[in-house]
Structure formats: structure tokens, C-alpha cells
Amino acid sequence: MNENENNGLVQREQQQSSGLDLGRALGVGGPEIKEVDKAENFRATVVRLIKYLKPQYPMLIAMILIAGIGAWFAIWVPDIMKKVTNCLADSIEYFIDIGRPPDGNNQLYSYIAPILLTCGALYVLNALFQFTSGLIAASMSQRVVRRMRNDVKQKLDKVPLSYFDATPTGDVIARFTIDIEMISLTLQDSINQIITGVTTVIGVFIMMVRIDWLLSIIALVSLPMLIVVSAVIVKKSQKEFARQQERIGVLNGHIEEMYTAHHVVKLYNHEKESIETYEKINKELKKATRRSQFLASIILPSIKFIDNLCYVGICVGGGLRAGGGLITIGDIQALLSYTRQFAQPIENISNIANTIQSSIAAAERVFQVFDLEEMSEEGSRSISVSECEGRVDIEHVAFSYDKDKPLITDLSLHVNAGESIAIVGPTGAGKTTLVNLLMRFYDIDKGRILIDGVDITEYSRNDLRSLYGMVLQDTWLFNGTVADNIAYGNPGATREEIIEAAKEAHADQFIVTMENGYDTVLKEGATNISAGQRQLLTIARAILKKPRIIILDEATSSVDTRTEKYVQSAMLAMMKDKTSFVIAHRLSTIKHAAVILVMNHGDVVEQGNHETLMAKKGFYYELYNAQFAGVSDENRDDDTAESRFRQT
């Protein structure tokens, strides 16, 4: 039992650490491992958790009752069994005195058999009740977990994007996985064990007092010793376990770092350092493991030791009292079995105390998600792609991610329906931010953004976003077939439409050469195709969506120059009659744009077409020249210019 408990503990700890490693794997670093995971506001969280369980109250109460009653059946048995012992003891005396009477055995059987049957029945009932309460606990905990996952999901759908910017992905994932899993564990196991344990300790003690109050004092004395030993050692060993887990986490992180960047490590001749670091961490891990193993291994013997002292005490005391005729042999036997039942629940409870503590901490983190501020109310006005003209007005907009660091301070812009706007500017100028605001991924601090003369906050978010098609530098493809990936924004699209869109995006050529064509399954992160091919797929996806307003944020940055020529023509066709915002493209796209916005430090510093901007000899002119410095004049035709004019 003790070993099982400890294994369970290790598993839980490992789950926790694998969650953290997930965070690390995502390159975001998990939350710091603390020695003991404690809730900041324990009591409030417990109260809140109890309130949260409200729909499960009937099940919870049934479970507690059944577990409590079930424990009583087992408590009863020694008390009944003692009659058998007494009877046997009597009959032994009886045999010695008067030999074998004709009805002696019959009497033995008629008296003992029913008692044994009752005991058997009590054990069966005990098992049945335990089984039932376990079933109820499992079902209850699954319900709670499902509800909690749904609630977290629904909440996260309403949380502004800035939360995800500020929160490591691993952290968000941990809420869904280990935190909720932790709570479920407590609901499933710990409550049951506590109810059974507490009932057993109380029940056993009552029984002992009933048999002989003097001898039960021996048990009473051992009780605090048991509690102290299990609490102190278990606590210490859990601390060491946490340290061990932390070291494992560091080791995993190191291994992962070294193997994901295998070639870099080799290239820079860092193998030796890497091995040294590994050995250092490994040594520390060995130390931590030895200590935790040592502590874990002394728990059981220490408890057994106290338990045995108590056992001996009762044997001796019981012998004396029985000799004096104050109690029977059956009483001693019952007391001895009760002593055996005493220690285990206490040890169990101290073992799960930490699990419960961690669960409350986990619940607190989940509740923190529930308390997050939601996005501003969305409008109710509906708009569809076919109704939308695509006129965009930006009026004196101010926005910053961090209120202390102003980014966009006063930006105004008028874009006619169907117009193409190119946005250029150095890295960090705020180009991506501007398009994020257009799609209302963030709420602006000041000013208004209008589409067709209506403030975008009046539209519902879904409708607003349905107007846009976007292709970004970072491609996002999911684990699914090529066709599914293209149809992502348009799940109802037919195979013909998908193929047509892929052809327009010049993706068809490479798709048909793949093993299963459009049904080829893309691996996670689509690592089985090149960066350029991934981008073509996202372009096909945007084409298929047939949006009203198009946003291309460095959309062809990973496509080679030759492919880009095709894609550019496809994109030009896609952009026809549509309002479009094209960020930092190669020159031909920019030149084609009716308006070029030159951004710097969050503001539009210049505006005009290529010729007027060049003639102005201002920021754009500088930017342009800086890009082409060292390229002789005759080489400055569109081709080389295109391939070099890359802004981020």
C-alpha cells in the first residue's frame, strides 16, 4: 500500500514535470518548480472549489456516505471474530475437562459457522461499498473534469489576445492538462481515501475503547507518534522528490536543447561543454534521487516500528489483564487486529496531503483563468463578404501593447474600396500591429477604425473576421491532409474548388508530386514540406476563402524568386477589386500599390506612390537606398531589386 502510494506520487510528480517540459519544448519555459506547490489563498480556493462542485453534490454526498459506511463493515469484523476465539478457547478448556461429548462439535459449528459467515458477508459488503464509492468517485471526477475543461476553453475564447502574448503557451496548456488532471486525481482518489481513513481511525478507536479503555491508551499514545513520523518524513521525502523532479526537468531541458540543435552544437565544437554540463546535472540528480529514495524507504519501517511497539504493548498489557480475568483472549486478539488497522490510514492520509495541497493550488490556477478579464463586448451588427464594399478608414488611432511604451500614437488613413495599400518600414515600425488592429485582434486605445463607414466594434467579431483573408510570414498548418489545410477557412469547399485555389496559388504543381497528392497528411508543423511550400498552401487557403479585404504580411518571404513571380501574379489576381494591405513586399508589389505607407516608430511618416516618394527624397528614399547600397545602377532593375527589397 505504502509503495503504491509512493509510486502514485512519483507518477504525479512526473506528470507535472512532463507538463513543464512541454512548456520548455515550446521554447517558452514552464512555470518555476516550487518545492511544494501551495495555493496562495488556500481557504478561498477550497470554498470556491466546493461551490464549483455544486452540480455534483448528490454524487459527492453519496460517495462520502458509501465510503464511510463501507469502512465500518471492516471495523466490525475483529469485534465479531473475537467471539470465535473466545468460543474456541472455551471449547479447548471443555475438551480437556470432559473429553469428547457427542454434541460438542455440533455446538461448535452451530455457534462459529454463523459468525464466520457474518464476517465473510461484512468483508464482501466492505468490498462492494468501496467498489461503489470508487465508481461514483471516478464518474464524478470525470464529469467535473469535462465541465472544467469546457469552462476553461470557453473562457479562453473570450480572453483578449494580449493574455496569450503575455502568458507562455506551456502555461496555458498546463491549465488544460496537469492542473485539471491534478484536481481530478484528488476527486477520484483522495476524498475517498480520507473518508475511509478518518472513519477507520475513529471507528477503530471507539471499538478499542469499548473492549478495554486502558489498553486503548497504548494505541492512543502511538497515534501522535505515527502522525508525527509520517508527517515529518513524508514531508521531507516529498521535498526531496520535488528536488529530484526539478533536476530531471533540468536534465531533460538540457538533453532536448542539445539534440534539437545537434548540428549547431557540433558545428561550434560545443560537445565537450555539453557533456560536462550533462554530467554535472546528472551527478546532482543522483544525489537528489539517493536522498529521496532513502527517505521514502525509511517511511514504511518507521511506521512499522511504532506499530510493532504498540503491538507488543498490547500483547503484554493484554496478557496481564487477561491473566487477571479482566478481558478475554478474544479481546486481546481483537485489539491486536485493530492496532494493525490503525497505522495504515494515517500513513495514507499524510501521503495524500501533498496531493491535495497541489490540487488546491491547481484549482487556484484554473480559477485564475475563470477570473481573467474578457474581451470588450462585441457588436451585434452583421456583415457578410458579399455585402461589404471594403472601404477602410482609420481615424486618429492610438495603440500600444504596453501602456508605458506608446507605439501608434495618432494614425489616420483612408482606403477606398478595392485599393491596394503597401506598408513598408523598418522592423518594429508597427506594420503587423496595424493589420492586427484592422482585424480587431487588439482593441485600440483611441480613435476609430471604420469599414464601409461603420466602426468595427459594432460588428460581431466573427463577421468582421470573415471579411479578411490573410497570409503571414509564419505559416500555420495543422496535422491533417493538404486538402483540409487549404479548406481551413472554408470547410464546405469542394475538391474542385480546393484544387482551383491551389492552382491559382501555384501550389498544385508540388502537391500533385506528393505521395498522396491532396490527401497527403502533413506532419505536425508540416515539417515534411519546405517553408516555401507551406507558404503556398496558406496562400491557397486565403484564395479559397474569397475575402473582401486581403492582408499579406511578408507573405512571400520564404518563397524563392522564381516561384514568387508566379505567386505574385496569383496574388495580384486575388487582390483584384479587393481592398488589400500588403506589408513589405518586394518592389514590384510595392510599386504596383496605389498608396505606399511608410511607417516608422508606430506612425505613418510618409505616404504616396513610389515615384512621388522617391522624388521626395525622404525616409522612403533613404530606406530604399539603404536596401540597394552597393548595387550598381544598371543592376537596379526590378528583378534584383525585388529580391533584395525585403523588409521585416
Ligand SMILES: Nc1ncnc2c1ncn2[C@@H]1O[C@H](COP(=O)(O)OP(=O)(O)O)[C@@H](O)[C@H]1O
Ligand atoms: N504581442 C505583442 N506584445 C507586446 N509588444 C509587441 C507585440 N507585438 C509587437 N510588439 C512590439 O510592437 C512593436 C511593433 O511591432 P510590429 O508591429 O510587429 O512591427 P513590424 O511588423 O513593423 O516589424 C515592436 O516594438 C514590437 O516589439
Ligand SMILES: [Mg+2]
Ligand atoms: Mg511584422
